Amino acid sequence: AQTVTQSQPEMSVQEAETVTLSCTYDTSESDYYLFWYKQPPSRQMILVIRQEAYKQQNATENRFSVNFQKAAKSFSLKISDSQLGDAAMYFCAYRSITNAGKSTFGDGTTLTVKP
Amino acid sequence: ETGVTQSPTHLIKTRGQQVTLRCSSQSGHNTVSWYQQALGQGPQFIFQYYREEENGRGNFPPRFSGLQFPNYSSELNVNALELDDSALYLCASSRLQGSNTEAFFGQGTRLTVV
Numbered sequence: 001a002q003t004v005t006q007s008q009p010e011m012s013v014q015e016a017e018t019v020t021l022s023c024t025y026d027t028s029e030s031d032y033y034l035f036w037y038k039q040p041p042s043r044q045m046i047l048v049i050r051q052e053a054y055k056q057q058n059a060t061e062n063r064f065s066v067n068f069q070k071a072a073k074s075f076s077l078k079i080s081d082s083q084l085g086d087a088a089m090y091f092c093a094y095r096s097i098t099n100a101g102k103s104t105f106g107d108g109t110t111l112t113v114k115p
Numbered sequence: 116e117t118g119v120t121q122s123p124t125h126l127i128k129t130r131g132q133q134v135t136l137r138c139s140s141q142s143g144h145n146t147v148s149w150y151q152q153a154l155g156q157g158p159q160f161i162f163q164y165y166r167e168e169e170n171g172r173g174n175f176p177p178r179f180s181g182l183q184f185p186n187y188s189s190e191l192n193v194n195a196l197e198l199d200d201s202a203l204y205l206c207a208s209s210r211l212q213g214s215n216t217e218a219f220f221g222q223g224t225r226l227t228v229v
Contacts, residue, residue: 043203050217103148106157108155
């Protein structure tokens with residue numbers, strides 16, 4: 001069974017600064033997907049960024065980028081130029097390539113953005 | 116907006132009662148997955164429905180059951196409610212397989228058991 005671990009329950013960043021959220025995972029599969037989701041107080045789970053394990057290039061999406069280290073089973077999220085609207089709970093998630101609907105989530109990191 | 120809607124948004128039930136939560140899937144999706152998210156934790160996979168059949172189940176007791184309808188919408192039923200069932204229940208719709216399929220989440224139903 002796959003597991004996802006987020007070791008930082010809370011993180012804080014100054015507006016316009018950069019913050020990195022950590023995630024490690026465990027799997028015996030060679031192909032899979034990894035995701036970062038944002039969950040604001042509105043509760044909607046919003047996809048931030050996605051990484052395919054077979055791609056060596058790290059995914060980027062505007063101010064969001066990942067550092068994917070497959071051998072180390074590490075998948076961190078970097079948020080550049082942090083904005084007040086980035087404040088939310090962030091979840092790292094793992095998904096097998098064979099089932100789009102079943103994901104394994106970490107316990108989340110609460111990100112606070114200070115003005 | 117993802118096109119996945121859940122109802123109701125909030126619900127209060129008494130211990131021992133039964134509850135039904137509903138989820139409409141996004142157009143073009145044939146799979147609905149249900150998750151339980153306890154306060155301060157990540158979502159935990161309950162089960163998934165594909166073509167009206169259960170297609171995988173997490174570590175949840177049989178009193179958690181579901182249905183999927185021909186239009187791919189889904190219900191989650193919980194019998195004999197316990198206090199620990201208080202949580203946010205999320206559904207996600209997707210296509211079962213495919214390299215570019217994505218799961219889209221609804222806004223959740225907040226269930227409180229008293």
